[in-house]
Amino acid sequence: MHYIDPSTGATYPLEAARWRADSGHYLNLGAAPGLKHADIDHSCYSVWRYHKALLIPRANAVTLGEGWTPLIDGVWDRTPVKFKLEFMMPTGSFKDRGMTVMVSYLKHRGVDHVLEDSSGNAGASLSAYAAAAGMRCRILVPETASYPKIAQIAACGADVVTIRGSRQDVADAAMEMSREIFYASHNWQPFFVEGTKTLAYELWEQLGFREPDNVVVPLGYGSNVLGCERGFAELLRNGEIARMPRIFGVQAANCAPYYAAHQSGGEALVPTTIAPTIAEGIASSQPTRVAEVLRAVRSSGGGIVAVSEEEIVTALGVLARMGLYVEPTSAAAAAGLSLLTKKGAINQAETTVLVLTGTGLKTSERIGQLLNLGARHG
């Protein structure tokens, strides 16, 4: 197994940690053997249950007990749905699924100081796993990031730096600093997706070793899309499932570069207007693995939709009144599912998984404003 630069075919050994190729392109990992039913480690209820498929020995795991999140039955817009509660992770978001694997790899390869840019959740996750691994950590976030995410990062001992401007300005600032500190960007380092692929394994196992028909995820850079594709493709190659599920990515219409690219029919980003969105986790205007994410959703038979700010707020309120208190970014996926059922792209007879990626607890202040909430004086 080695790193591969998909633009040139150049390969690099995994022994030396890196985040990009000499050409400047992002790197991927080659095809992995993947998982078979008999490989599951039933003694372990975390991502490491699937350690045989993770390219990293379990003995090297930096773990906080992430993964094995609940999959619960519900109904959304009269359509039966399985809600995957990815917000029930050690740091409150799905990012822990990728971070445990990425940090385990980096630690084992001798990296002791990491740098990352983030809308907040990935930074919170990396700071927690860096703390667990005894690594130093610097996290760059937008000035507008939800304060509880900033506090969470700082509490874990990381050096947090706020950057004025857009999510892309934060990424650019991190790129500058990558000359001094190892850039452990989850959007570049492919071991992150090696971790997010366990979402596919878990869904398969929790559904009784069957694939769902549809998986609906919020789409920013695309780690859930790519994780689902990699994990389900491995299961397919190993004869554990009959076909790939359809993967649907949901973007906020205010910041929807993938949606625009998908509509154009091409494989690259097209010019599109970017505006602020309450879905801060998917406010990504220049994602990294563009062609790959587009190919993943298209080849699965899925698609990409975009939802308005109003639709996100409505979905947020409905989810909360079902007891599912998630952040606006996650509610965007639910709003996208509404659109998909309305269009007839997803129907009631299918098994549909809606991935709820982040807890509402870190964005309570914003949720209170959006839903106009308050207590009654007694």
Ligand SMILES: Cc1ncc(COP(=O)(O)O)c(C=O)c1O
């Ligand atoms: C809660 C939440 N959901 C979804 C996403 C989007 O993930 P990705 O950028 O990998 O598509 C993020 C990213 O920060 C997030 O914080």
